[in-house]
Amino acid sequence: MVNQSLLIMSISMLSCVKQPLSNPEKKIVMLGDSQVNLIDGSFSGGDFSSTWNELLGSNNTVKLGFNGYTAQDIATFGSPTPLEQTVSESPDIVYLMIGDNDALTGVSLATTMNYIDVICTELSSQGIPFVVMSLFPLTYALQQTINGGSGLINPRMYDITDSTIAYCDQQGYEFLDLRTSLCYISEMDGLLYLKDEYSQDGLHLNWSGYNKLAVPLSFNINTH
Numbered sequence: 001m002v003n004q005s006l007l008i009m010s011i012s013m014l015s016c017v018k019q020p021l022s023n024p025e026k027k028i029v030m031l032g033d034s035q036v037n038l039i040d041g042s043f044s045g046g047d048f049s050s051t052w053n054e055l056l057g058s059n060n061t062v063k064l065g066f067n068g069y070t071a072q073d074i075a076t077f078g079s080p081t082p083l084e085q086t087v088s089e090s091p092d093i094v095y096l097m098i099g100d101n102d103a104l105t106g107v108s109l110a111t112t113m114n115y116i117d118v119i120c121t122e123l124s125s126q127g128i129p130f131v132v133m134s135l136f137p138l139t140y141a142l143q144q145t146i147n148g149g150s151g152l153i154n155p156r157m158y159d160i161t162d163s164t165i166a167y168c169d170q171q172g173y174e175f176l177d178l179r180t181s182l183c184y185i186s187e188m189d190g191l192l193y194l195k196d197e198y199s200q201d202g203l204h205l206n207w208s209g210y211n212k213l214a215v216p217l218s219f220n221i222n223t224h
Helices: 004-011 034-040 052-056 071-076 082-088 100-105 109-125 140-149 153-171 207-221
Strands: 028-032 061-065 093-097 130-133 174-176 183-185 192-194
Touching: 028 034, 028 052, 028 082, 034 061, 034 100, 052 061, 052 207, 061 082, 071 082, 071 109, 082 109, 093 109, 100 153, 109 130, 109 153, 140 153, 153 174, 153 192, 174 207
Parallel strands: 028 061, 028 093, 093 130, 130 174
Antiparallel strands: 183 192
């Protein structure tokens, strides 16, 4: 379910415009799946091509985004794993966005949360500050057609995000809810959807979406 009280509360915490970074040299790692990786525009058909450095006005942001990766993949796949790569960068802060592919492929919620815990525990044990970010649900149109029109994907995304919020609250980790910037609650069914104008395919962000994401993200970076 969508925790609407948290969404409403988070609106007041969002800045209206992207903020210049107070320290452009701060080393930031953006860790996650294709939502992190595709800022390069490789899935957009040439509509845009950018970097996290350009988007954020940073001189020192490292992109560790992996198309198709689940939380388990981030923690365990490859040598070094994405998690090991992140630690080796010795970042000042990590922003983690993972779970889309868990929802899309039907990974159990327990498995997803187990590996989110593995990632967060390792970062914490290494003394690396990190922020876990929310997932974005699909657009209404894609939710109606994907996976044979099963309607299962967004509820899985809601469950992952809500479980991650509860997990971060329990563990004392920071969670950044980006959904109020890019999503809306439908009057038809009361559920949360990604706005069409911020997506290139109903799932991945377009350039307008990344710029909208940069507003609360830049605000958060400046609090660290």
